[in-house]
Amino acid sequence: MTTKKKSTRRRFFRPIPTTYEINLKSFKFWRNAFLIFWIFSFIGHLLEYAWAALPLLFGQPSHIDRIPFFVVAAPYGLGALALIWLVWPFVLRGRIGIVATYALSVIVTTSVEFICAAAVVFLLGYNPFWNYSNQPFNLFGYVCLPNSLAFGIVSVLMLYYVFPILNNFLNKIKRRWLDIVFWILFVSYTAVQISRFFSN
Numbered sequence: 313m314t315t316k317k318k319s320t321r322r323r324f325f326r327p328i329p330t331t332y333e334i335n336l337k338s339f340k341f342w343r344n345a346f347l348i349f350w351i352f353s354f355i356g357h358l359l360e361y362a363w364a365a366l367p368l369l370f371g372q373p374s375h376i377d378r379i380p381f382f383v384v385a386a387p388y389g390l391g392a393l394a395l396i397w398l399v400w401p402f403v404l405r406g407r408i409g410i411v412a413t414y415a416l417s418v419i420v421t422t423s424v425e426f427i428c429a430a431a432v433v434f435l436l437g438y439n440p441f442w443n444y445s446n447q448p449f450n451l452f453g454y455v456c457l458p459n460s461l462a463f464g465i466v467s468v469l470m471l472y473y474v475f476p477i478l479n480n481f482l483n484k485i486k487r488r489w490l491d492i493v494f495w496i497l498f499v500s501y502t503a504v505q506i507s508r509f510f511s512n
Contacts, residue, residue, distance in 0.1 A: 325409075325410045325472065326472075327403055327404070327471065327472040327473070327476060328472065328473055328476035328477060328480075329476065330475070330476035330477075330479045330480050330483075331479075331483060332396070332400070332404075332479050334397060334401075340487075343490060343491065343494045344479075344482055344490070345393060346494060346497070346498055347482065347490070347493065347494060347497070348389070348392060348393060348396070348475075348478065348479075348482075349386075349389035349390065349392065349393055350389060350497050350501065351389075351478065352388050352389045352391075352392035352393075352470075353385050353386055353387075353388045353389030353390075353392075354385075355388070356385050356387075356388025356389070356391075356392075357385040357388065360385065385441075386428065387424060387425055387428040390424050390428065391420070391421045391424040391425065391463070391467075392470065392475070394420050394421070394423075394424050395417060395420055395421065395467055395470065395471055395475075396471075396475060398416075398420055399413060399416050399417060399420060399467075399471060400471055400475070402416075403471055403472070410468060410472075413467075413468050413471060413472075414464045414465070414467070414468050415464070417463070417464045417467030417468060417471070418460050418461060418463065418464035418467075420467075421460065421463040421464070421467055422455050422460040422463070425454065425455050425459075425460075425463075426451065426454045426455045429442070429452075429453075429454035429455070430454060439453070439454075444456035444459065447459070
């Protein structure tokens with residue numbers, strides 16, 4: 313009975329199979345990396361927007377008016393890439409279980425958010441995008457424990473299910489179409505970021 317329960321649990325938490333090769337010399341690798349970055353940045357921003365709008369359903373105040381509706385939030389995309397490059401290989405080979413995956417994900421995503429916040433402060437002198445100074449167990453207002461723990465849960469779901477599904481989808485699209493989408497998004501994203509930087 314014990315053996316059956318363990319095997320069932322392992323099957324349930326097994327990541328969806330996908331083929332992803334880290335090859336720094338390949339244009340395909342960098343092209344797909346940018347597309348993954350853009351997609352997760354956009355999804356992350358939409359989730360943040362929805363979370364900020366949630367209090368409005370209960371008649372509570374919200375800071376949603378300070379969040380641009382359409383923007384690509386880079387820390388989410390960078391966090392996703394860091395997880396894929398640093399944690400995913402261990403998950404794929406079965407070297408770590410779900411608990412270790414969660415712990416590593418918390419460390420990786422917290423590090424990425426801290427570095428992003430520090431970079432913004434270095435470039436602009438302050439961080440106009442997020443500030444956790446009023447949150448418990450925060451570090452310089454850049455990161456905080458509640459968010460880090462929540463990111464860990466989301467990261468496990470991303471590594472086990474969302475990323476493999478997205479990667480399998482990208483692998484099915486013809487190279488020509490992926491190249492076109494990549495150049496459109498890359499050029500427009502770069503132009504917007506340069507514009508935003510000089511406007512500040």
